Amino acid sequence: MNTQAKIKFVxxxxxxxxxxxxxRVEQHFIENHKSRYGNHSMGFKTIVLLAAYILPFVAILLIAPPFWISVFLWLLMGAAISGIGMSVMHDANHGAFSKNPIVNKWLGFTICLAGAGVSNWKWQHNILHHTYTNVANVDEDIKDRGVIKLSPHEHVKPAHRFQWIYAFFFYGILTLYWVLLKDFIQYANFIKSGLNPQTKRENLQMLAGMILMKLVYFGIFFALPTLIFHIPFGSILAGFLVMHFSAGLILTVIFQLAHSVEGTQYPLPNAEGIIQKDWAVHQMETTVNFSPRNKWLSWYIGGLNFQIEHHLFPKICHIHYPAIAPIVRKTAKEFGLHYMEHQTFWLAVKSHIATLKRFGMPRFDEGIV
Structure with a gap:
């Protein structure tokens, strides 16, 4: 049984x-006669982002524009798929986009537009990340992968001293890694996990569905342009890599700014697997908001600049976070909890870089390995 199956917050x-x-949050929705789910603005955003992803690809196929225009279109697709992931898929897979579970289910599959599997995403994000935020060796978002050290509890390697410089390159290959390898690695980990409730047949069906999805994905992006529209393979490959690099960079940076910054805690369970902390307090101590007044950024990244509100209320649609943030801030202050926030995006980036530098330096009680 895996470690996460034993960890409890007490x-x-x-x-x-x-x-x-x-x-207080429930009272807010009652008094304002609002649903905690999305509204028509979410439908409009979904259409805009899907169009920004699909139409540039159609233009590449039908018009075959000059290479520099194609690169711009691939970049636009990368930005669009990031927006879909953060603003549409994310809420849907938390059950927050719509009160209709069927709508949430199908919009949750928009992650397939990036070539990633929805079941594995739910496993990594909804269970491991949201339950065990910033817990080393359990939270997948800070797990040691050798190249980048995102926890004070991992060993320092010589290269980590420079990770604040090279980390952003590796952030850029995240979605490509997910499409090619990570889904299969996480599938294997899921099968071995003590939290796997599925039968052997259901596990095989999950694997078959994931393989089929990836075959269709690569068929659309490579077989269709080269075999049907006779676009050179090299041009398509270059554009595909540009799209994924931009998407990976955007997605990873946004998520890092919420947890891998100065001031966040990285608690470890004791020998009995217990973290001696209330779960909600743990979320307050491991999560940071950023750029709360930037409405355009908030629109694009699906309210992920209000990560405190999201981690406490993941089943509330992100369009409501700005309204409930003052309630969270006021209540946290009353109970003596620190509501952490960076006022601008760039202050958050600077804080993340400072954290990369700090984690890259060996402590007095450990050597470089």
């Missing part, structure tokens, strides 16, 4: 912070 001192906060 507070030494019980707190009424989260019950109080939940009551």
């Amino acid at each position: 507070a030494i001192d019980k707190t009424l912070f989260f019950p109080t906060l939940k009551r």
Whole structure:
């Protein structure tokens, strides 16, 4: 059984912070006669982002524009698929886009537009990341992969001293790695996990569906342009890599700014697998907001600049985060909790770079390995 199946949050001192906060947030929706799900603006955003992803590819196929225009179109597709992931797929797979579970299910499959599997994403994000935020060796978002050190509890390697310089390159290959390898690695880990509720037949069906999805994905991006529209393979490959690099860079940076910055905690369970902390307090201590007044950024990244609100209420659609943020801030202050926030995007980036530098230097009690 894997470690995460044993870890529990058990507070030494019980707190009424989260019950109080939940009551106040629920009262906000009741008093304002609002649903916690999305509204028509979410439908409009979905159409815009899907169009920004699909139409440039159609133009590449039908018009065959000059290479420099094609590169711009591939970049636009990368930005669009990032927006779809953060603003549409993310809410849908949390059950927050619509009160209709069928709508959430099908919009959740928009992750396939990036060539990634929805089941594996839910496993990594909804379970491992949201439950065990910033817990080393469990939270996939900070897990040691040798090249980049995102936790103070991993060993320092010589290259880590320069990770604040090269990390952003590796961020750019994240989605490509996910499409080619990570889905299969996570599938194997899921099968071995103590949290796998599926039968052997269901696991095989999941694997078959994932392989079929990837065959269709690569067929659309490579077989269709080269065999049907006679576009040179090299041109398509270059554009495909540009799209994925831009998408990977955007997605990874946005998620890193919420947890891998100065001030966040990285707690470890004790020998009994217990983290002596209330779960909601743990979320407050491991999560940071950024650029809360930038409405354009918030629109594009699906409210992920309000990560505190998202981690406490993942089943509330992101369009409501700006309205409930003052409630969270006020309640946190009443209970003596620090509501962490960077006022601008660039302050958050600077904080992340400082964190990469700090994690890249060996502590006094450890050597470089």
